[in-house]
Amino acid sequence: MRRRKAVLHFLCASVAIVVVLFMLIPAHEWRAGASGTGEANGEVIWNNTFGSERYDRGPSFQHAGDGLIIAGWTQSYGAGDDDVWLLKTDAYGNEAWNRTFGGKESDKGFYIQSAGNGYMIVGVTYSYGAGGGDLWLIKTDLYGNELWNRSFGSTNYDKGYCMQKAPDGGYILLGITYSYGFGKSDVWLIKVDESGDEIWNHTFGGSEPDVGFYVEGVDDGYIITGVTYSYGAGGGDLWLIKTDLYGNELWNRTFGGASDDVGNAVVHTPDGGYLITGETHSFGAGKNDLWLLKTDAAGSELWNRTFGGDDYDKGTFIRRTVDGNYIITGMTYSFGTGKNDVWLMEVDASGKERWNSTFGGADYDIGFHVQQADDGSYIITGVTYSFGAGGGDLWLLRYVAPTITPDDGSRVPGFGFSFFIGAVLCMLLLKRKKF
Template sequence: MTASVQQTNDGGYILAGSTTFSSEGFPDFWLIKTDTLGNEEWSRTFGGSSYDYAHSVQQTDDGGYIITGGTQSYGAGNWDIWLIKTDSYGNEEWHHTFGESTYDYAWSVQQISDGGYIIAGSTDSYGIGIWDDYLLIKTNFLGDEEWHHTFGGSSYEIAQSVQQTADNGYILAGYTGSYGSGCEDAWLIRTNSSGNELWNRTLGGEGCDRSYSVQQTTDGGFILAGSTESYGAETTDAWLIKVCGDE
């Protein structure tokens, strides 16, 4: 199962996901490199004695790759965030886990302008809610945590996507059960460069509405992709939303 893909600087592609083709029989992180026509050049697996799922990959400035997702094989809790850095051939250079005793999971990673990494996910270990809160983690170029922030209410929030913005802040997108008008609403949070919230918006109707991906647009606004039960012709429809960049 693949969950993330990006074109690489040689015109090929890098894919990340999970596979059970391992000696342990549990899902492992799976990294696949292809040429420009999609033919496999190499693949690598990373994992331990339990479940490990990769959800996001990006090529780094040095030609290697950064991968994140969730692990039950390593770390302190039931699920922990797992961050792996490889060289250009997919060989591991280092890895880190983040989390405490309960549930911590990552869905998105991006290398940022200072060479470090920004990770978005969800956490039961930190924050104020009984259930998951948005989790934003900033690391240095070696994957050591510099800070983290949580965002959430009395129910659950899952951050699915993060991007550094033009002013070196961050934009997060996912969905919330604590705020908004429906059973779930898309939730967009804008932060400064230190991860402190500048503003947030809920988007949706009376049904369950989610956002899974966000990008800043050339006009300073944001484009979101997700799913909606509130709008459209079917029970669940694809959902594309454009918002302005002002509060």
Template sequence: MKRILPLIILTIIVFVSACNKTNLKPEQKDFFIKLFGSSSLDYGVDLKQTNDGYVLLSTTTTVNNGTDILLIKTNEYGNEQWSITYGNTLNDYANSIVVNTDGSYTLLGTKTVDNNSLLEDLFIAKVSNNGDKQWEKQISITNNQIGKCIKQSNDGGYIIVGSTTANNNTDVFLIRTDQAGDTLWTKKFGGIYDDVANDVLQKSDDGFIVIGSTKSFPTLSQNNNVIVLETNANGIISNAPQYSQLEGAEGQNIKALPDGSGYMLTGTMLIGENGKKDVFLAKINSNISNLEWKKDFGGSADDIGNALQITNDNEIAIIGTTESYNDGSKDMFFIKTDNAGNEIVTQTFGGAGIEEGNNICNTLNNGFIIIGSSEVEGNKMICLVKVDELGNLN
């Protein structure tokens, strides 16, 4: 069912970069901060640019304090056009969304199937560009599975990655479906400790590249290490290198460089003996075997890297969350670098509460659109931020 949520323009003080304050004015249309939500706990997870605006995927709290999946379509100025929800009496969580080649949307979520055991299945659904529900599917692999990313494959079907748990052991999974969401094959990868996948992309040869984290390889560890998997079109792993420079790191997002020279990775890594966390950016070569360089970004407290985008001129934009450069408890953390990982600018967005940056997209005017959450008067709301090419609001 479609429903319209209250839209609030954020008028509280927003801190940008080194304590530069920016108040949002009503006439600011091209660059803005907007909030969506009507309950105590709503947060944005993923977003995509469309030909006439943006589609936002979020998790929202229901009236009975459960959670549902919420899909919001906005115009180019962030004004809501329609919204729909998916959910029942148990908890449902949003994970990832893709814009299909026909302009429709397919979303990935995680659905609680048993409130007593808290078992979870994958949930995928297709929605027309007008917000009409077309189909939905539920997928189970083992006792418990959590979806992280869905992409449309070269043949119009889908590739899904995440983690699946059975007998207290968590493994990476890859699932290929057809255009109707029906499973074609499922592959699992992992050792005796926990291994998870967070992002996937398809190569021109129809194989796949998966990024995640592992505690099983190269040796058993209490800390995570970045893992990158390369498979053929049938999900058979052909390469799974580990990178010594990324020990103690979690891989969250991967993008292919337009010139074909390799891939950019981002995530979070432990720094020093005290376990402080920094954002990392790394480049691996096209055959994924060699890490060419790695850069860290952060301050004296924990800083988290969640997603990246590559611009038309091969510069890199990263979004995450900072506790080092903040006015409240946490702020959104925007980092832009050149193609060698050298910092161009950093910005933070936040008020007195907790703000988190979860995903980022390029915009048609060469800026960026960011989704996350913002705490306002004790409520956590979906936060949409549109900035220029340097992360400025004006």
């Protein structure tokens, strides 16, 4: 009898230990893939293409009243080889109107900002200016009618990639200049007033090509990302430059290996640091991977992550979401259905992937810009060769992401069931004592 009692106590204790061990194992070790990593099952609410049989694209957009305002360029419409293209849509992505700007040569728009009673577009013009391609700034009213335009540059090639509202008023323009600076091409930062008149400009670079792709205003200045061939470890390195409000450099940092590594967009994070997305040929799994790099407020690296397969993948734009995560768009040759697809990915504040989705057909499709809508969905603009009228059309999509419950280690799947089974076994075993 004593032996049977000891056996019963041993069995009950064993069941209790198993249940406790179940509780101690972190949830993420049981829930492989439950964080949403992998291709997501969200929903495309709508998508629209704009253009005709030639090449048309829209690399930048902003929310505008009851719809969107998109800037880019078109070969299908307008006066020249390429014309700056301004397109207004309603809330469902349907065209309300469009305007073209340019002369008989190539003119392109790369970035748009709302500007009080209208819009400002920055890009490049070969039709006007001093020659060789000038940085071009266009101001319109709310209906896309031109109010004025300004060109910046000299006889060599000069181009604008990005612009933002300046924290102290006016606008900041970022691009590349072969006309000024130290080397073959330099990062170019220009401050203008509300009328587009230059207040100051600064160049950054060495003897080799250096390019700035994105600028963001912060309280005490500006943060710039791009690529430098003048400095760093070799090839082209991701370049991060911090300036004061007057464009004077405070510091710069390079990141990369022996091959080409590029920063395409940067966002200021709540901890005072910066999160950059771009592409790396030096690190990762394939020929080129999407690269995500986090720094502190002084530009020192905290961590970096690569995403991709065995082919060419990159990140083109990043924004912070309302729930404190980050949304990235770009392109992938490694995943999806076609030659390359639009790639959309959400990561948490530590760079861990929450989900990703691809969009596209049998041909080439690329995502350039993403923003979150008021309802939490995402709007992406890019270019598609798979759909539309042909030749590469401006592509606009609205996507509702999957709902992801993050793993925090506090819940263990199956624990309730395991506890129930353990309790029942103990009761049955103890009942047998009566016999």
